[in-house]
Amino acid sequence: MLKDKLLQLAFTSNQADVYLALLELGETKVGPIIHKTNFHRNIVYRALDDLIARKLVSRITKRGVFYYGILNPEPLLNKIKIExxxxxxxxxxxxxxxxxxxxxVMIFSGIKGLEEIYEMFIEQGEDIYLIGANFSFHSAMSQALPILQRIKDKRIKHYAVAQPQARAQKKEILQSVENLRFLPDNFPPSPLVLWISGHFVSHVLWEQTPVAFLIRNKKIADNYRQYFQLLWKTSKSK
Structure with a gap:
């Protein structure tokens, strides 16, 4: 409904009603607007004065009588740009x-929360490192492949040292991480996965409802990246 949208653009209810009445009537004297809105004339005049001040309504005189009309709504867009x-x-x-x-430290829960973290990674544009990856997130979230494609489009490198059990994941998910190695076969399954990117480190706990603790600290993230490099050197390739 147009009125609801006008209210979101900082129109008062009276201003919106008067504006919509004038939009329907076209250039007119104040009388038809009062009749259309059923407002007291003072309310209509006040709304018209406000809309004129916002450069959304014109007022001209014809033979001593004021006529009102709708102007180009471009000032609405200009106001949004200024804001x-x-x-x-x-x-x-x-x-x-x-x-x-x-x-x-921020806490995120559920698949949507984890998607938010990946969106933050993509926005900052830094390489992404996964430690103990099981790719549960990639297989569970509905937007996995589009998000992974955006990572490639932005030329963000994706590295993962995965749990050996992750080899059972879908082929397209494994292929989406171009730099992939696996921990030793005797590594026990774990619900905890570490994500590192830029200044962020996320501890993702895969329970019935996944929970992630996101830490933003450059020094901590750098330390975790060093830990990743040590694991990378001792892990097996695909």
Whole structure:
């Protein structure tokens, strides 16, 4: 419904009703608008003045009588662009003044939560490393292959040292990770998988409802990458 969308664009309910009435009537005097909306004339005039101030409605005089009409709604888009720019400037200022913490920890649950983590990895554009991968996530999430394709499209390298049991996963999932090795065959199955990318380290626990603890800290992530390199050297190729 158009009115609902106008309300989301910072119209008041009265402004939206008057605007929609004028949109339907076309250029007109105030009387038909009052009749159309059933509003008191003061409410209609106040709404029209607000819409004129926003450059969404015109007011012209013909033989001493005011006529109102809808203008090009381009100012709505300009306002959104200004708000987006202002939001970006505020975010940049907050980030510049925010005191760094030793580590930021976030908790995600369910497949959707894990997809959010992968989206964060893709957004930052750094290589992704998996330790103890079982690819349960890749086989469970509905958007696995599209997300993995986006990783390739952004030229993000995907490395995994997988549990030996992961060899039973679907062929297309195993092939989606171009740099894949396996832990020794005597490595016991584990529900815990580590994901590392950029400044992020995620401990993913595969229970009935998967839970992930995401840590944001460059030093910790660098240490985990070193741990990955040690495992990589001692692991078996496909």
């Amino acid at each position: 987006e720019q202002l939001t970006k400037e505020v975010m940049d200022e907050i980030k510049s003044q925010k005191k760094p913490s030793p580590a930021e």
